[in-house]
Amino acid sequence: MNLQQMEYLLAVDQHRHFARAAEACHVTQPTLSMMIQKLEEELNVKIFDRSRQPVCPTETGELLIEQARNILHESAVFKEIAQEARNFIGGELKIGVIPTIAPYLLPLFIQSFYSEFPQVHLKISELITEQILKKLETGELDVGILVAPENDKTIKEIPLYTEAFVVYSPKSFDKEYLIAEDLDVNDLLLLEEGHCFRSQIIRFCELRKTSDLKIEYTSGSLETLRYLADKQLGITILPELATLHFTKDQMAKVKHFALPRPVRKISLVIKRDFVKRRLIAALGDKIISNLPTKLGTQNEIIVPLN
Numbered sequence: 001m002n003l004q005q006m007e008y009l010l011a012v013d014q015h016r017h018f019a020r021a022a023e024a025c026h027v028t029q030p031t032l033s034m035m036i037q038k039l040e041e042e043l044n045v046k047i048f049d050r051s052r053q054p055v056c057p058t059e060t061g062e063l064l065i066e067q068a069r070n071i072l073h074e075s076a077v078f079k080e081i082a083q084e085a086r087n088f089i090g091g092e093l094k095i096g097v098i099p100t101i102a103p104y105l106l107p108l109f110i111q112s113f114y115s116e117f118p119q120v121h122l123k124i125s126e127l128i129t130e131q132i133l134k135k136l137e138t139g140e141l142d143v144g145i146l147v148a149p150e151n152d153k154t155i156k157e158i159p160l161y162t163e164a165f166v167v168y169s170p171k172s173f174d175k176e177y178l179i180a181e182d183l184d185v186n187d188l189l190l191l192e193e194g195h196c197f198r199s200q201i202i203r204f205c206e207l208r209k210t211s212d213l214k215i216e217y218t219s220g221s222l223e224t225l226r227y228l229a230d231k232q233l234g235i236t237i238l239p240e241l242a243t244l245h246f247t248k249d250q251m252a253k254v255k256h257f258a259l260p261r262p263v264r265k266i267s268l269v270i271k272r273d274f275v276k277r278r279l280i281a282a283l284g285d286k287i288i289s290n291l292p293t294k295l296g297t298q299n300e301i302i303v304p305l306n
Helices: 003-015 018-025 029-043 059-085 102-116 129-138 196-205 222-230 277-289
Strands: 091-097 120-126 143-146 155-168 188-191 235-239 254-257 263-271
Touching: 003 018, 003 029, 003 059, 018 029, 059 277, 091 102, 091 129, 091 277, 102 120, 102 277, 129 143, 129 263, 143 277, 155 196, 155 277, 188 196, 188 222, 222 235, 263 277
Parallel strands: 091 120, 091 143, 188 235
Antiparallel strands: 143 263, 155 235, 155 254, 155 263
16 A cells, blocks of 8 residues: 555545546546555455445445545655755645635735745635635645634634725715714625625624615625625625725725724634644745735744644
């Protein structure tokens, strides 16, 4: 048996389909199937029940797959120790970013990161929070950039910055600072279900308590909501970073909330048994050093060891 066979086991378990698993592993399906079959013959057990669709692990297979996951994790730690001894920062880092962060944060630091760490291959996926947490659990991602869920004992959170929410409205208000009650919920444009930013706004504005709420427009993109607001179709709420490159005319449509302002804390999120500490620390430091002065603490990222 070898580590490659164990990687193939995890891929089939993840995709529950040999062809899709082979594609994810960048090998042909016959190659992947043959390697798994050889492992089954060596162990004299069936790991996958191929008669079922989608394919699924046998009872013994589930135990072996979990052990393979542990072995691959320890193998990654083994390699990381060697890299740290050489003071080397390189390899692949798989990052998940939620859609309400990605378009505003990524352009700030990506070029700078690649310039300083040319031997790092960043694989970035734009996903909602639930998907990121699931992929962190399965090892498909190394780190997430998101608003960390509360009371989740399976993750570690490394704070990056805190940003306020702002109102983006084509219509004017007769006061400088707003409170939730100043907003007409029937004019409010929201993200679709599944986005944590939507949930935060609903909690802040107490929209669940409004029985006659009629929201005509929902979208998976904050930019779409902003365009709709520009067309006089409603108002929306944006994270502060989204206004970083606004024109003068766009800034005229931005209104701030009164204290205490609604805010969100953006963090790196990792699993408790994560690896690639030096890579993740470098990522966090590079993000913070490229933030606008008013965001973040400009502190050095210290990645926890336990």
